[in-house]
Amino acid sequence: MNGTLHDLQQAIISADTAHVDQFLENINNTFDYERIYNECIEPALNILCANIQDRKGAIPELLMGLKQVHRIAGATGYSGGSKRQEKILMGVVEGDIHDMGKNVIRDVCTGYGYHVTDLGKNVPSAAFVEAAEAQQADIACLSTMMSTTVQAMEKTIMQLRACRPGIRIIIGGAFMNQEMAGRLAADGYAKNASTVMNEIERILQ
Amino acid sequence: MEQMSSMERVLATIRGEETDRVPVCSLAVGVTRLVSGCSFPDFSRDSEIAAESMIRTNQLVGDDIILCFTDLSVEAADFGQEIIYPQHSTAYPDYENMLIKEPSDYGRLQGFSAEKGPRMSTYLDLCNILTTRIGQEIPVLGFVYGPLGVLGMLRGMENLYRDLLECPEDVKKGLETVTDVLVEFVRAQFSRGVAGVCIDTLPASRSGVSPLLWEEFEGVYTKKIKDEIAAHGVLNAHHGCGFSPYFKEVRKWLDPQVFSFADVPEDCLDMLEAKEKYGRDALLMGCVSTELLYTGTPDEVIRESVRQIDLLGEGGNFILAPTCEFPPNGNILNARAMVVAAQQYSRLRERESELALA
Numbered sequence: 001m002n003g004t005l006h007d008l009q010q011a012i013i014s015a016d017t018a019h020v021d022q023f024l025e026n027i028n029n030t031f032d033y034e035r036i037y038n039e040c041i042e043p044a045l046n047i048l049c050a051n052i053q054d055r056k057g058a059i060p061e062l063l064m065g066l067k068q069v070h071r072i073a074g075a076t077g078y079s080g081g082s083k084r085q086e087k088i089l090m091g092v093v094e095g096d097i098h099d100m101g102k103n104v105i106r107d108v109c110t111g112y113g114y115h116v117t118d119l120g121k122n123v124p125s126a127a128f129v130e131a132a133e134a135q136q137a138d139i140a141c142l143s144t145m146m147s148t149t150v151q152a153m154e155k156t157i158m159q160l161r162a163c164r165p166g167i168r169i170i171i172g173g174a175f176m177n178q179e180m181a182g183r184l185a186a187d188g189y190a191k192n193a194s195t196v197m198n199e200i201e202r203i204l205q
Numbered sequence: 206m207e208q209m210s211s212m213e214r215v216l217a218t219i220r221g222e223e224t225d226r227v228p229v230c231s232l233a234v235g236v237t238r239l240v241s242g243c244s245f246p247d248f249s250r251d252s253e254i255a256a257e258s259m260i261r262t263n264q265l266v267g268d269d270i271i272l273c274f275t276d277l278s279v280e281a282a283d284f285g286q287e288i289i290y291p292q293h294s295t296a297y298p299d300y301e302n303m304l305i306k307e308p309s310d311y312g313r314l315q316g317f318s319a320e321k322g323p324r325m326s327t328y329l330d331l332c333n334i335l336t337t338r339i340g341q342e343i344p345v346l347g348f349v350y351g352p353l354g355v356l357g358m359l360r361g362m363e364n365l366y367r368d369l370l371e372c373p374e375d376v377k378k379g380l381e382t383v384t385d386v387l388v389e390f391v392r393a394q395f396s397r398g399v400a401g402v403c404i405d406t407l408p409a410s411r412s413g414v415s416p417l418l419w420e421e422f423e424g425v426y427t428k429k430i431k432d433e434i435a436a437h438g439v440l441n442a443h444h445g446c447g448f449s450p451y452f453k454e455v456r457k458w459l460d461p462q463v464f465s466f467a468d469v470p471e472d473c474l475d476m477l478e479a480k481e482k483y484g485r486d487a488l489l490m491g492c493v494s495t496e497l498l499y500t501g502t503p504d505e506v507i508r509e510s511v512r513q514i515d516l517l518g519e520g521g522n523f524i525l526a527p528t529c530e531f532p533p534n535g536n537i538l539n540a541r542a543m544v545v546a547a548q549q550y551s552r553l554r555e556r557e558s559e560l561a562l563a
Contacts (some may be wrong), residue, residue: 005474006461015370055411055471056414056450058411058413058414058418059366059412059413059414060367060369060370060414060415060418061370061415063363063366063367064367064370064371067367095291095293095294096294097295097297097300099300100362100363103363104363119326123559140492143422145295145493146295146296147499147532147533147534148293148532148533148534149294150499150500163561174412174446174529175496176494176496177494177496177497179496180496180500183500191448192411192412192448
């Protein structure tokens with residue numbers, strides 16, 4: 001099975017749908033998702049993210065790899081959320097509808113085994129607060145691409161801190177940066193989907 | 206040196222001649238509605254209102270180039286994409302109802318004459334009003350969103366990026382149609398007297414696709430637009446505000462005379478290398494961050510502008526500008542602060558040296 005798992009890892013990285021199909025057919029429900037995750041999915045995601053940071057890849061390749069991860073999880077009945085303890089809440093703040101970055105980050109976090117609640121786009125601060133309390137969220141990932149919604153971001157951060165004082169908040173989006181994270185009292189900033197795992201690990205320390 | 210007009214200053218900069226000061230382009234677009242008091246929808250859809258907003262802002266700020274631009278939905282709207290026009294934000298496609306719903310739809314895109322597109326013709330009117338009223342004193346730069354960006358507005362960028370790898374030939378059919386329309390769109394801009402055209406290729410960076418994908422899916426097509434610009438002998442400018450922009454590939458396909466950018470190019474270690482590698486043959490335009498322009502004070506913007514002139518302005522070939530459109534809800538005083546920094550650069554440098562010595 002080792003060779004097969006290594007091949008599967010490569011198939012995720014190269015988005016080789018046919019190979020993933022073949023693998024899923026061959027295992028015929030006699031799989032160990034833990035092993036697939038440990039030996040294929042996590043290493044493949046690590047490589048896809050590193051490729052972006054090392055300038056060997058970009059978002060389309062990561063999206064295609066995530067699509068394969070999603071297919072494997074679906075075929076094996078894995079529903080996510082079993083690999084990590086922390087619960088993540090995410091959404092695009094009110095007034096903004098650009099959700100591509102948030103969607104990729106959601107799929108990365110899910111792929112790495114986090115339990116993710118995605119509130120979608122144009123999300124009012126009250127909806128973040130309600131979900132954070134209901135889900136007992138540990139981390140909130142807030143996104144906006146625009147400067148017109150910075151105030152909505154600030155308001156959401158303040159209200160999340162008031163309702164769940166221990167919550168860790170990461171912001172992202174074209175208009176955001178590390179300095180803005182400081183100004184808005186966020187715990188971290190994810191430049192893109194390839195760095196979000198490092199940032200989550202950093203703020204949890 | 207005697208004070209130059211904006212036109213003289215910009216032309217001298219392009220020719221590599223000495224200027225009285227660094228030229229400034231504030232990239233003030235949506236924010237200009239705050240000067241005239243109009244709404245976002247009116248600014249996007251009424252050329253007279255947009256023109257007055259831009260002219261009055263230019264008079265207030267005193268910058269040297271006007272970018273004739275309203276928002277990124279112009280081209281997509283005329284292909285038939287449903288657009289939402291919020292009162293308090295920039296227009297955007299209805300992402301719940303994309304025109305291209307599945308890969309086979311790329312081949313169904315219909316070309317049309319830019320002159321007859323409702324949004325494009327409004328934009329062309331805007332070019333005409335600006336060049337007629339102030340084009341003799343202030344260079345007016347036209348604008349076109351790159352073919353991959355336009356297709357992203359019709360399909361959704363996330364789906365488009367998957368399609369590039371899953372069904373590339375379908376995407377290319379769409380790119381052919383879009384590019385033909387964009388070539389005619391820039392041709393129509395020349396007939397309105399613009400001094401140049403800026404091509405925006407956002408995916409040409411690590412925020413977008415890999416360099417090879419960019420060359421295959423945008424470089425090749427955008428070159429047709431660049432060739433049209435070059436054939437008309439007007440200024441060929443490029444804007445890309447993503448992380449690690451692909452200057453090498455952009456130069457290969459578009460050979461721009463101006464690089465408007467936000468981050469250190471992919472093949473450079475820092476801005477100094479970017480200046481050395483690209484800023485000798487072409488003009489660099491930047492790089493006051495839009496985050497600072499939104500959150501900073503005019504004093505902070507002046508200090509950062511002086512730093513940018515120090516960094517990128519040595520030897521000329523430089524236009525001081527934001528890294529992207531001036532924040533639409535930003536403080537217009539910060540646009541003025543950039544001009545003040547350029548005007549008082551020598552005095553500000555002396556003052557900084559005195560303070561450092563003290």
